[in-house]
Amino acid sequence: MATAQRVPLIAGNWKMNLDHMQAISTVQKLAWTLDDAGHDFKKVEVAVLPPFTDIRSVQTIVHGDKLDLAYGAQDISTQDSGAFTGDVSGAFLARLGCSYVAVGHSERREHHGEDDDVVRAKVEAAYRHGITPILCLGENLEVRQSGDQVAHAVGQLRAATSSLQPAQVESLVVAYEPIWAIGTGEVATPDDAQEVAEALRGAVAESFSPELAGAVRVLYGGSVKSSNVASIMAKPDVDGALVGGASLDPKEFAAICRYQDHNVAL
Numbered sequence: 001m002a003t004a005q006r007v008p009l010i011a012g013n014w015k016m017n018l019d020h021m022q023a024i025s026t027v028q029k030l031a032w033t034l035d036d037a038g039h040d041f042k043k044v045e046v047a048v049l050p051p052f053t054d055i056r057s058v059q060t061i062v063h064g065d066k067l068d069l070a071y072g073a074q075d076i077s078t079q080d081s082g083a084f085t086g087d088v089s090g091a092f093l094a095r096l097g098c099s100y101v102a103v104g105h106s107e108r109r110e111h112h113g114e115d116d117d118v119v120r121a122k123v124e125a126a127y128r129h130g131i132t133p134i135l136c137l138g139e140n141l142e143v144r145q146s147g148d149q150v151a152h153a154v155g156q157l158r159a160a161t162s163s164l165q166p167a168q169v170e171s172l173v174v175a176y177e178p179i180w181a182i183g184t185g186e187v188a189t190p191d192d193a194q195e196v197a198e199a200l201r202g203a204v205a206e207s208f209s210p211e212l213a214g215a216v217r218v219l220y221g222g223s224v225k226s227s228n229v230a231s232i233m234a235k236p237d238v239d240g241a242l243v244g245g246a247s248l249d250p251k252e253f254a255a256i257c258r259y260q261d262h263n264v265a266l
């Protein structure tokens with residue numbers, strides 16, 4: 001399906017890296033680099049997802065310097081308030097101006113036992129507080145080798161979105177992140193990314209409507225760098241990237257955001 005109406009999104013997931021002082025300099029360098037390159041944030045949206053403890057600092061820089069950069073969190077509680085030690089409410093994230101929150105990242109699923117029900121509850125929590133979820137999903141190596149990657153991703157999508165209203169689905173961001181490509185340097189081929197992205201969009205069309213499928217943004221994540229991003233972004237159903245390691249270096253991340261400046265590898 002054509003990407004014309006969808007604004008591409010390049011989001012940097014810092015994971016558990018960069019403290020709040022480092023966050024300030026990283027965001028400033030990113031903004032200066034993109035500004036120097038004449039980046040149009042309306043044409044390619046840019047977001048960072050720092051650790052919780054950095055968000056207030058990022059908010060101060062973004063608002064103080066009037067940056068067009070969006071920011072968000074890497075997780076959200078299923079609950080809004082109360083005796084949930086260590087959890088962070090979507091209400092607090094919304095107060096800090098978060099536009100996005102990553103939900104269901106494979107590292108949360110693996111290290112914190114988050115299953116489809118938890119992921120769905122977190123997607124719901126994000127929408128309750130007006131925050132756009134970046135719903136992460138994708139297969140491990142075993143599933144990939146068995147050739148079931150499409151069914152696996154579509155199953156995760158359906159489980160996470162079954163309770164949503166059409167108006168919510170319209171703004172949904174889905175990040176297809178094959179686990180075997182995360183932090184390994186082994187990037188999926190552009191065709192691999194397109195295969196699953198197209199199937200995810202098809203599933204939204206089936207469960208909701210073709211119009212909503214045309215609005216949902218599907219990102220690819222897994223070892224994205226400035227050297228491979230252009231070829232991935234050239235695929236019609238890929239609307240952006242969720243970048244881990246390479247987002248920690250503001251120059252490299254800015255170069256990824258400027259993917260239209262790079263040649264597509266043939």
Ligand SMILES: O=C[C@H](O)COP(=O)(O)O
Pocket residue numbers: 013105177181182183184185221222223224242243244245246
């Ligand atoms: O959320 C980002 C993904 O886990 C990708 O991480 P990576 O770019 O370091 O492979």
